Amino acid sequence: MDTTDQTTHDGVTLACEQVVRRFGGLKALKGIDLGIRQGEIFGLVGPNGSGKTTLVNAVTGFYPPQEGRIVFEGAAINHLKPYQVAARGIARTFQNVALFKGMSVLDNILLGRHIFMRPSALASLFYWWWAQKEEVAHRRQVEEIIDLLQLESVRDEPVDVIPLGMQKRVELARALAAEPRFLILDEPMAGMNQEEKEYMVRFILDAQEALNLTILLIEHHMDVVTAICDRVAVLNNGEKIAEGTARDAIKDPAVVAAYIGKSNDAA
Known part of the structure; x- marks a missing residue:
């Protein structure tokens, strides 16, 4: 049986197989193996510079691996461009808020529908008969998400003026x-206070249940990781040094040494 059939048979939604990524003489990822199962929240943790975001960028097509394979739902995706990865059903948030300033909350969320939009001169010419129906359908989808994440009170506000915790929710x-069927969250709680973190955890869990998502979560807040992640992998210097349940993984001697040995980097 080939690897593609095996990943599908085992219920693994996303598999990283000996993924290597270099930047010049720096080997940022050194043969990473991961298997994320359908429906789970999988945590990815490690000191700053350990390779977490590089791995996410490899999965999403921004920095394709030079060696190894990335398999999503049984098909290799490591040769795809970012827009092609998104079209397969993988979406992500970013470590630093990447919203469009000067635009409303509603319009920022609508931009997430771009992979479904098929603009054309003909559709614009017959807007009232053709394009308007498509626009209404997109807005209906967005309104459901606004309701799910309780953003009704700020839907028409410019994203510049709402608090950071709310911007992360947008x-x-x-x-x-x-x-998406697979959602990557890159430090969604960064910069939040305790109350905002608790809200975000609730919304992540609500979204997972309502939309049947598989989630890869990069997070420095270990209380969040241990509370909501089914399993965790720990990276250090581009290598996976531990994997298992959250509580077991963070107690691993190699993990303790990685954090204590780099106390300036550890969360």
Whole structure:
């Protein structure tokens, strides 16, 4: 049986197989193996510079691996461009808020529907008969997400003026607007206070249940990781040094040494 059949048979939604990524003489990922199962929240943790975001960028097509394979739902995707990866059903948020300033919350979320939009001169010419129906359908989808993430009170506000915790929620909403089956969250709680973190955890869990998502979560807040992740992998210097349940993984001696040995980097 080939690897593609095996990943499908085992219920693995996303598999990284000996993924290597270099930047010049720096080997940022050193043969990473991961298997993320359908419906789980999988945590990816490690000190700053350990390779977490590089791995996410490899999965999403921004920095394709030079060696190894990335398999999503039984098909290799490591040769695809980012827009092609998104079209397969993978969406992400970013470590730093990447919203469009000067635009409303609603319009930012609508941008998440771009992979479904087919603009054309002909559609514009017959707007009232053709394009308007498509626009209404997109807005209906977005309104459901606004309701799910409780953004009604700020839907028409410019994203510049709402608090950081709310901006992070808008970014999550934009990712959900793409109707992903696999969602990557890159430090969604960064910069939040405890109350905002608790809200975000609730919305992530609500979205997972309502939309049947598989989630890859990069997070420095270990209380969040242990609370919601089914399994965790720990990276250090581009290598996977531990994997298992959250509580077991963070107690691994290699993990303790990685964090204590780099106390300036550890969360």
